[in-house]
Amino acid sequence: MPGNQNQGVPLLADFGEFGGRYVAETLMPAVEELAREWPRAWADPEFQETYRTILRDYVGRPTALTPAPRLAEALGCRAIYLKREDLCHTGAHKINNCVGQVLLAKRLGKTRIIAETGAGQHGVATATACAYFGLPCVVYMGAEDVARQALNVVRMRLLGAEVRPVTSGSATLKDAINGALRDWVANVHDTHYVIGSVMGPDPYPLMVRELQRVIGDEARAQILAHTGALPDAVVACVGGGSNAMGVFAAFVGDPSVRLYGVEATGEGIPSGRHAATMAAGAVGVYHGMRSLVLQTDDGQLQEAHSISAGLDYPGIGPEHAFLRASGRARYLGVGDDEALAAIQLLARTEGIIPALETAHALAGLPAILGELGADATLLVNLSGRGDKDMHTVMKRLDPAALGLIGEGRLP
Amino acid sequence: MKDAHAHEIAPITSRIGPRFAACAAAGRAALVGYLTAFDPDRQGSLDRLLAACEAGLDVLELGVPFSDPTADGPTIQAAMQRALVAGATLDGALALAAEVRRRFDLPIVLFGYANPLLRRGADALVADVARAGIDGLLVVDLPPEHCAVLRDPARRAGLDWIGLCAPTSTDARIEAVLSVTTGFVYAVSLTGVTGTRLDVDDPALHAQLAALRARAGIPVAVGFGVRDAAQVRALARHADGVIVGSALVEAGLDGAEGLAAKIRELAGALAR
Numbered sequence: 001m002p003g004n005q006n007q008g009v010p011l012l013a014d015f016g017e018f019g020g021r022y023v024a025e026t027l028m029p030a031v032e033e034l035a036r037e038w039p040r041a042w043a044d045p046e047f048q049e050t051y052r053t054i055l056r057d058y059v060g061r062p063t064a065l066t067p068a069p070r071l072a073e074a075l076g077c078r079a080i081y082l083k084r085e086d087l088c089h090t091g092a093h094k095i096n097n098c099v100g101q102v103l104l105a106k107r108l109g110k111t112r113i114i115a116e117t118g119a120g121q122h123g124v125a126t127a128t129a130c131a132y133f134g135l136p137c138v139v140y141m142g143a144e145d146v147a148r149q150a151l152n153v154v155r156m157r158l159l160g161a162e163v164r165p166v167t168s169g170s171a172t173l174k175d176a177i178n179g180a181l182r183d184w185v186a187n188v189h190d191t192h193y194v195i196g197s198v199m200g201p202d203p204y205p206l207m208v209r210e211l212q213r214v215i216g217d218e219a220r221a222q223i224l225a226h227t228g229a230l231p232d233a234v235v236a237c238v239g240g241g242s243n244a245m246g247v248f249a250a251f252v253g254d255p256s257v258r259l260y261g262v263e264a265t266g267e268g269i270p271s272g273r274h275a276a277t278m279a280a281g282a283v284g285v286y287h288g289m290r291s292l293v294l295q296t297d298d299g300q301l302q303e304a305h306s307i308s309a310g311l312d313y314p315g316i317g318p319e320h321a322f323l324r325a326s327g328r329a330r331y332l333g334v335g336d337d338e339a340l341a342a343i344q345l346l347a348r349t350e351g352i353i354p355a356l357e358t359a360h361a362l363a364g365l366p367a368i369l370g371e372l373g374a375d376a377t378l379l380v381n382l383s384g385r386g387d388k389d390m391h392t393v394m395k396r397l398d399p400a401a402l403g404l405i406g407e408g409r410l411p
Numbered sequence: 412m413k414d415a416h417a418h419e420i421a422p423i424t425s426r427i428g429p430r431f432a433a434c435a436a437a438g439r440a441a442l443v444g445y446l447t448a449f450d451p452d453r454q455g456s457l458d459r460l461l462a463a464c465e466a467g468l469d470v471l472e473l474g475v476p477f478s479d480p481t482a483d484g485p486t487i488q489a490a491m492q493r494a495l496v497a498g499a500t501l502d503g504a505l506a507l508a509a510e511v512r513r514r515f516d517l518p519i520v521l522f523g524y525a526n527p528l529l530r531r532g533a534d535a536l537v538a539d540v541a542r543a544g545i546d547g548l549l550v551v552d553l554p555p556e557h558c559a560v561l562r563d564p565a566r567r568a569g570l571d572w573i574g575l576c577a578p579t580s581t582d583a584r585i586e587a588v589l590s591v592t593t594g595f596v597y598a599v600s601l602t603g604v605t606g607t608r609l610d611v612d613d614p615a616l617h618a619q620l621a622a623l624r625a626r627a628g629i630p631v632a633v634g635f636g637v638r639d640a641a642q643v644r645a646l647a648r649h650a651d652g653v654i655v656g657s658a659l660v661e662a663g664l665d666g667a668e669g670l671a672a673k674i675r676e677l678a679g680a681l682a683r
Contacts, residue, residue: 008556008587021554021556021557022552022554023554024482024554025554025575025588026577026578026579026599026603027579028554028577028580029580029584032584168489175479178480182481182482182604185603185604284529284530285526285529285553286479287479288552293526295526297530298500298501299477299501299526299529299530300477300527301479
């Protein structure tokens with residue numbers, strides 16, 4: 001169990017029975033170094049100043065909080081506010097974490113950066129941060145995803161990163177993580193592994209949450225300025241769960257604010273083709289942590305499925321497992337078709353095309369409003385923009401389907 | 412707790428310590444050989460395991476296949492995938508161990524990743540492992556901080572708990588690993604995954620092994636990247652045991668014969 005430390009650097013995070021540092025001995029000194037150095041860096045005013053300056057001048061923070069009155073009207077609730085992480089440089093919240101971790105890597109004297117990526121968004125954000133800081137970058141990506149996300153592979157290579165396809169296992173995100181972990185084992189003396197979500201061995205889940213909490217800190221101040229009150233609920237999609245933890249972090253201490261995570265049920269849980277870790281997973285040890293994971297009765301990890309490549313992961317960050325177990329946050333699921341419908345709804349009501357990941361959060365709103373009632377004010381983390389998903393949308397939505405919901409026509 | 416007691420059986424006596432002692436008395440290092448259960452399939456795996464034991468392994472390290480073996484290189488990853496495709500399960504792996512035990516008295520170490528083992532429940536797993544005639548557990552992603560969940564019941568059942576020390580391990584970490592380790596300690600020879608190229612003449616490796624042997628109080632076996640008899644011969648002077656994994660998996664690709672020949676070659680290089 002996490003917590004039964006008998007020596008060494010104590011765990012930074014206490015997520016009850018979840019979390020921990022389940023890594024091979026070769027990596028343990030590097031993980032301990034991070035656990036020792038991260039709190040020092042985060043408490044160092046100079047590190048904070050550099051990080052905040054990069055967020056302002058390069059990432060484009062603070063991002064806007066946008067009222068969405070036509071969406072609220074369509075869904076029949078009082079008010080919805082969108083935290084616009086889609087306006088970050090590179091088009092999603094991922095960059096907040098990457099610039100922070102690469103800054104930390106430089107502070108630790110690391111000269112090489114590695115990362116995993118599924119859809120390519122975290123890979124692009126890491127490649128971007130490495131170009132910004134002038135560090136070499138290797139991104140591990142499942143061979144299946146390399147084929148499915150060719151444009152992001154081009155982006156990463158343009159940014160100077162080396163993309164290494166991983167052909168083992170299911171050749172998707174979980175295998176990309178395995179590939180990055182193996183690289184790290186071999187190159188731990190000079191390499192920092194930029195994990196892209198609130199997962200992995202301690203201190204990563206806590207460190208990534210802290211690097212993403214700027215989302216929630218900004219949004220809390222902004223919504224108070226807009227409405228004079230806290231929202232009734234905060235809603236975000238969850239794959240690994242970093243955008244959700246980033247926004248939840250600022251509200252977890254506000255008992256009046258309900259926290260909702262929306263995971264991907266893909267083609268439906270009974271179909272077996274889903275990424276509903278909360279609904280269908282069991283406690284397991286994988287990727288350096290103890291958390292929920294989709295697995296067989298014999299303890300083998302299962303492949304996940306979602307139309308959204310960013311949610312296509314069989315596990316979830318340990319703090320989410322903890323928040324669910326404690327009852328502080330609730331998690332629901334929506335499928336591929338609902339997400340596609342939600343993209344269209346937001347596009348037509350507010351003129352914003354969200355990422356397929358983000359669309360899951362939006363698609364969860366009717367169920368949440370069913371619980372909270374029409375008087376509710378909601379804050380939704382708009383974690384990314386949808387440009388990267390147009391190819392998928394084009395393949396899945398035929399002109400007739402679009403015609404059913406409005407005047408639009410595909411070219 | 413009721414369940415836990417239901418699984419308890421009389422403690423076993425591990426064969427690991429006596430086997431290392433016998434090898435030392437014979438003036439040689441012990442040969443520890445790794446093979447993945449169910450690679451390439453159940454019968455093929457059994458044939459290879461029996462041939463390997465017959466050919467002169469001192470300790471058998473039997474791997475439980477896992478979908479996500481992050482500490483292993485391409486050879487053992489592929490072996491685990493073949494095994495899973497062939498229908499490998501934990502019960503199947505334990506049954507193979509039991510078949511080896513019926514015919515051989517060599518110590519058997521069950522190697523694995525935490526999830527498939529913990530999925531069964533620690534007490535149930537330990538009971539099943541002991542019943543199969545296995546002598547020790549080596550779980551690569553259960554470091555000293557987190558091992559109590561499985562190590563404590565394993566030790567109560569008489570099983571050895573094999574810990575790993577890496578070239579990157581600090582003094583404090585070596586101390587922590589040794590404090591939970593029994594049977595023998597696994598000295599990881601290089602900073603990398605299994606099957607990586609190893610320089611057996613590296614003075615830093617010799618120093619690492621000498622330091623570990625000086626403080627361990629139990630045998631030290633060195634592994635990762637050991638491929639041939641020349642390397643075994645060189646390492647036999649610096650460790651109580653030499654562990655060969657990926658090279659055996661490769662030697663077994665063409666059948667039990669090639670594997671047995673490889674083991675005979677390695678076993679001839681253990682003299683100090």
